[in-house]
Amino acid sequence: MRRDTFLKSLAAMAAAGALPNLAWAAANVKMMIPANPGGGWDGTGRALGEALRDAKVADSVTFENKGGAAGAIGLAQFYNSSKGDPNAMMVMGAVMLGGIITGKPPVSVTQLTPIARLTTEYNVFVLPANSPFKTMKDVVEQLKKDPGSVKWGGGSRGATEHIAAAQIAQSVGVPAAKINYVPFRGGGEAVAAILGGNVTIGGSGYSEFQQYIDSGKMRAIGITSGERVKGIDVPTLKEQGINVEIGNWRGVYGAAGITPAQRDALTDMIVKATKSKAWQEALVKNNWTPALLTGKAFDEFVDRDFSSLRATMVRAGMA
Structure with a gap:
């Protein structure tokens, strides 16, 4: 059996509860960071990678930085190169939604697979x-x-x-x-x-x-x-005396074209990672507010945030 086929089978079995005690120790995660090194997405992606390893749900995590256009350049590369890959993930957040509204890139985050909101800063x-x-x-x-x-x-x-x-x-x-x-x-x-x-x-x-x-x-x-x-x-x-309040949330998406079972498996990996010691230490170190949200609730949150940001940016002449 090919390794990718084997991993897909494990994902489906894990999502179905057939493998309750099996950690994803064999997973080799590929993490797209659609920004240059040194920023919030970079810090989030690398901290998440460490947490995945610490939680023993990933054997290794490789990172790729591709900055520019509010993440749109990395987004397009991730979409085109990772279709159907159950171990590929991309860091994203409110900044990317704003960039999509203003820049109208050829690829939208809505073409990928939502996994989880992680933090608010x-x-x-x-x-x-x-x-x-x-x-x-x-x-x-x-x-x-x-x-x-x-x-x-x-x-x-x-x-x-x-x-x-x-x-x-x-x-x-x-x-x-x-x-x-x-x-x-x-x-x-x-x-x-x-x-x-x-x-x-x-x-x-x-x-x-x-x-x-x-x-x-x-x-x-x-x-x-x-x-x-x-x-x-x-x-x-x-x-x-300035009546302004706005949070910058960050999250993670999976590749386009993965199955519901594979999405569930990735979600399970992320949830386990956020319970790890490494992730808890990262929250404290970076003053991140934990804001874990998965599944349908995350889908609906992104939809609402898209609409809210679009309305604000139109009023400000930014879109």
């Missing part, structure tokens, strides 16, 4: 340490005077930090279409631009900026959560 806005601005109030005052003079740096067009910047502008009476947003292909590029003073203010998940905040190279001035996040000493935007 709120965006934090930061200034370089030597910025003439000290607070979000300073940035807002300049934004009101001259919107174009404030350069917002972050992920691809349509990323949650892009949407948050537009919502901040709207909240303080500035047309969202006037914001000067500079997109970057990955977290590493955004960090370099912020530290180099090439943008006025940067936005991303807290985990991407944490080491620079802790070292004093960046000053955190606002977070997009509804209330203070445990372990993160950053004031919310709402505390500062």
Whole structure:
């Protein structure tokens, strides 16, 4: 029997409950990370890979980074190269949905197989340490005077930090279409631009900026959560009179064309991985909020988020 046929048979049997004690130790997972190294998707994918190994549901995990266009380039490559592969997975999230809405790529995430939402992370806005601005109030005052003079740096067009910047502008009476947003292909590029003073203010998940905040190279001035996040000493935007709250969730999808039994098997692998010590340590280290959601509930969540993001981006002139 061919190995891929054997694995597919195991997947079907496991999903049917015929193999209750069998771990997926033979699985060699291929993880597509549709972003450059150093960002939130990269961190999520690699932490998930370690968790899969720690939970003994994968014998090995290989990673491929393919950044650009809010994940659309990696998405297209994953779709074309992994059809029917029961051991292939791709990291994705709210940023990809926003990129699909704005960029309208030839391949949509809806053509893949939803597996699970993993985490939610709120965006934090930061200034370089030597910025003439000290607070979000300073940035807002300049934004009101001259919107174009404030350069917002972050992920691809349509990323949650892009949407948050537009919502901040709207909240303080500035047309969202006037914001000067500079997109970057990955977290590493955004960090370099912020530290180099090439943008006025940067936005991303807290985990991407944490080491620079802790070292004093960046000053955190606002977070997009509804209330203070445990372990993160950053004031919310709402505390500062800016009525904006938005979370950046991340999840994982399987390849196009896999069977329901194979989807169930992948889901089972992910659930086991999220219970591992390695994953729990990653949540704490990165200040990620666990938000596991699978099956029909995850499908419906993605549909709702697509609709909500599209409505917000249309109002902001971004779609």
